[in-house]
Amino acid sequence: MPDHDHHHDHDHSELSDIQLRVRALETILTEKGYVDPATIDQIVESYETKIGPKNGARLVARAWIDPDFKAALLKDATEAANSLGHVSPVGSHLIAVENTPQTHNLVVCTLCSCYPWEVLGLPPVWYKSAPYRSRAVIDPRGVLHDFGVSLPADTEIRIWDSTAETRFIVLPMRPEGTENWSEERLAEIITRDCMIGTGLPAVQR
Amino acid sequence: MPDHDHHHDHDHSELSDIQLRVRALETILTEKGYVDPATIDQIVESYETKIGPKNGARLVARAWIDPDFKAALLKDATEAANSLGHVSPVGSHLIAVENTPQTHNLVVCTLCSCYPWEVLGLPPVWYKSAPYRSRAVIDPRGVLHDFGVSLPADTEIRIWDSTAETRFIVLPMRPEGTENWSEERLAEIITRDCMIGTGLPAVQR
Amino acid sequence: MSNTVHDMGGMHGFGPVEPEPNEPVFHAPWEGRVHAMQRVLGAAGLWSIDGGRASLETLNPATYLASTYYQRWYLGLERRVVNYGLVGADELATGHSLRPAKQLAGTLTLADAQKPPIRGNFERPPAAPAKFKAGDRVRTVEMNPPTHTRLPRYARDKAGVVEAIRGCHVYPDTAALDVHDENPQWLYTVVFTGQELWGPASDPTIKVSIEAFEPYLLPA
């Protein structure tokens, strides 16, 4: 048999029974006392219910209405986020990058899936996928097209490849027609994709 | 479902029934008159019985005993091979590269599987495999180790990546202890791997 | 490893990005269990975050591409618990513990898990001043180590400009091999034009930055 067939079959047995294998590993780790199922439950629940893009949206909304906070956010996003108190604590080296009429920012991790969990939650499948990781750095306009986003031809696109433990959040431009909106209402239009750079805040008319 | 799962399932149906699909395609092509099964049989038989590394071994053996032929082979291997008459006709741009005490040659096609069919037959599975294609150009000594071949540390290793329609055959060094051998006897120790560069001619003692 | 298929920046052929509206945090319960087990065991300090990454990167490339994200996490975690002696292959085969546990320095407890998670801090005191400053022209090195690195292939041997210094951090290339070999290095944001990275035919409006450790950079 050619060796490729060998690998192919091997891959299969590696993947087909993933649920059973995960359960077996948890059983072994629990029997050994390395993990406590209640701790596992708690972590899963935290990610499913508490940690999500609403944390990031509050930072952006505040930056839109408070120039001092915006300046602080762009200077040191970790410190600025933690100064708000009411969002989850943010680890070191969160960096906010600002979209302007001249420059649009797009965040990717070509090597794995680095992502600012504390402010955006866990990354979506597409962010971790080969199409996004491969194309964001060479064909960002094509990637944006997949999201239905089209930028002016002369807008500079700045791609941030998260190759270290620094983490990036995009500060999108505040759309027209939101002049009198409250911070809470603004936060509602700041989607996760806006803070990755694959979306733009939209005002429903 | 994450899109990777989608691709995964798709790949499966693409590969699992390959025999049936090949048969169906041949049926369709035959019914349409594009191919004649007898022609297919003939081509398969040619590759299984007629075209193989013995053709290349005869060229090398002749070069070992005939300095003029060796010079002609190194100058234009296509013309030299065809001048022998008794080997299969060789297409244009066959290039013979000579191993010396200073330099060992190794042939690879990193992009696909280019190989001098007329003189070596169809390439072995390993030549077309990812391990060989990926490593030959960056870790040739590691590749040679997988074949049980160890060269002096100061031997230059020249890798020929077959990225165009030129084709390469390695002219190995004639081993000691073969001084009085006939051309036919010499040809027997010239294996396919010797002419790719992953083997060295060995004299059984 | 450095040049496996995980290093996919600039590759073609994977097709369009497929956004999934209203996607769940986990697509199956086992994904959440894998995520959480990784966090709990990660706290034991046996391996670094880069050691964890390396365990996924060394999967066979065909397996890597055929796997979903959490399948890769599981396969990497399984490798690590075996390689670090926490679980035996025989135990994985039977699905039960067959011998007493190894003593761990500490894992995440329920009380820890009830607090909001916070990322580790990878900044460390520098051994020497930073060699570069914002505005400096640099060239990335050419290197293709068989071990872990965070310098992507597409950004090797390319001319760029330092945009910012990000502090001095644990060096992934050594910490991946040994959690104790932190070997802290200055970290910079280095910007390249799309045309430098991809050639004259590249979209001229593109700029790409990487987060580059000092050993990845030469003065230019």
Add this chain to the structure above:
Amino acid sequence: MSNTVHDMGGMHGFGPVEPEPNEPVFHAPWEGRVHAMQRVLGAAGLWSIDGGRASLETLNPATYLASTYYQRWYLGLERRVVNYGLVGADELATGHSLRPAKQLAGTLTLADAQKPPIRGNFERPPAAPAKFKAGDRVRTVEMNPPTHTRLPRYARDKAGVVEAIRGCHVYPDTAALDVHDENPQWLYTVVFTGQELWGPASDPTIKVSIEAFEPYLLPA
């Protein structure tokens, strides 16, 4: 495409090379059928040898790596017979011809197959003199076209030396897209040191050559 996983020179992680003693020419009868069908239809001149290669390179990378060599050949052939209108998807689904054949310029006959096979000649008259000669220092271009090329990623934007001129040949980058767009170009053997390609840590005894078409080269 240019940067798909088929361009694997210098990648890590695929494991050892596994020689197979006394291996058969074909490992299953269907492999021989695929090989022969490809040769018969290739003679019709609908696609170039590079168009054939491109049809394999554009397979999804996960499929490419999970497939054996002749599985890829089959998948590429299936694409081409459909794309060039020889066979309909409905015919593949039913396994039978559902409509009359398209007229072909010519395929391989039994009489052709009884003669020893001989490779095609891809040399063509040049439109201009060769720009480089043996001994010239050159630099390969940086390019990452979404279409077919034969300049491997590992040898882009690298300094080398012309070792030989190999004549003027059909240019794969255009002929892959259109069998009639032969656009002949001078072809050179260009040699690089291992250290130029892989960095200072490379084995210093390595030299690698590629067969480079003139548009891949700049004077250096």
